[in-house]
Every structure is written in structure tokens, then in C-alpha cells.
Amino acid sequence: MASEMKVSRARARHYQWGQGADGWQLLNQPGLSVIEEIMPPGSNETAHWHSKARQFFYVLEGQLVLQFNSSHVELSAGEGFHIAPEQVHQARNNSNENCRFLVISSPHSHGDRVDVALDSKPTAA
Numbered sequence: 288m289a290s291e292m293k294v295s296r297a298r299a300r301h302y303q304w305g306q307g308a309d310g311w312q313l314l315n316q317p318g319l320s321v322i323e324e325i326m327p328p329g330s331n332e333t334a335h336w337h338s339k340a341r342q343f344f345y346v347l348e349g350q351l352v353l354q355f356n357s358s359h360v361e362l363s364a365g366e367g368f369h370i371a372p373e374q375v376h377q378a379r380n381n382s383n384e385n386c387r388f389l390v391i392s393s394p395h396s397h398g399d400r401v402d403v404a405l406d407s408k409p410t411a412a
Contacts, residue, residue, distance in 0.1 A: 296323060306330035320395035326351070326386045331379035333402045336409045340396035342370045344378065349386035352379040356406050362388075373409040 299311040307327045314321040320340075326332075334354070344353060345367035353360045353368055354377040360368050370376050380386040401409065 305332050315395060318394050320392040322390045324388055324390060326378065326380040328380055328383050328385065332377055334375055334377040334405045335400050335402045336373055336375045337396050337399045339372055340392045340394055340399045341372055342396065343391040344368050345389045347387045347389065349384050350382045351386045351388055352381050354379055354405065375403055375405065375407055375409065377405060
């Protein structure tokens with residue numbers, strides 16, 4: 288039974304997104320999602336918000352910038368940041384090296400994302 292719960296990138300569903308970024312779905316349950324992602328230098332995701340999911344970004348290697356409407360947070364390896372539902376955000380790698388991080392969402396964020404421009408306010412979908 289314990290071996291059925293063991294996860295790794297080698298066993299996880301892999302996908303590519305954005306500007307050459309990679310993701311591995313380590314856990315995908317209705318109440319909880321854990322994804323390991325690697326963003327290449329100079330890349331970013333589309334600004335967006337989630338109506339229900341809260342997310343926690345935790346940097347494993349490199350540096351990650353979380354951009355919000357009027358501010359940003361810079362994270363280095365060993366640092367994390369919580370994003371509440373309905374908070375517009377964008378992950379960016381402004382550095383010259385890959386950034387590897389975990390995104391933990393509760394409940395899972397699939398189907399709960401609304402893409403917007405920065406300086407937008409969430410509106411009911």
C-alpha cells in the first residue's frame with residue numbers, strides 16, 4: 288500500500304506550458320494538487336486568478352518573482368508564499384537560470400483559473 292502513494296517526477300504526468308516551462312503533476316486530488324514546475328530564464332506565465340483555489344509557491348532552486356497588481360514578491364530557494372483565492376498574480380523568472388518550484392493548491396486549481404491582465408480585479412465568471 289505505501290508504494291502506491293510514492294511519487295516522483297519520473298512517475299508523474301509531465302506537461303509543458305507557456306514559454307518552455309515544464310510541469311509534473313505529483314498529486315492531483317479534488318481537494319489538493321501538488322505540481323513541480325521548472326521555468327526557464329526570462330519566462331513568465333499569464334496573469335490570472337482562481338475563484339476557489341488558494342496556492343502556495345515554494346522555491347526549490349533559483350529565484351521566482353510573484354507579480355501582483357501593485358506589488359511583487361521575490362522568492363529564493365527555501366522560501367515560499369501563499370496566494371489567496373481571487374488574488375491576481377503572475378509567476379516570472381527574471382533570472383538567468385532555471386527556477387524549480389512547487390505549486391500546492393487547495394482545492395486543485397484545474398478549471399478554476401481566469402486569465403486577466405495585471406491591474407485587473409477579479410470578476411465573477
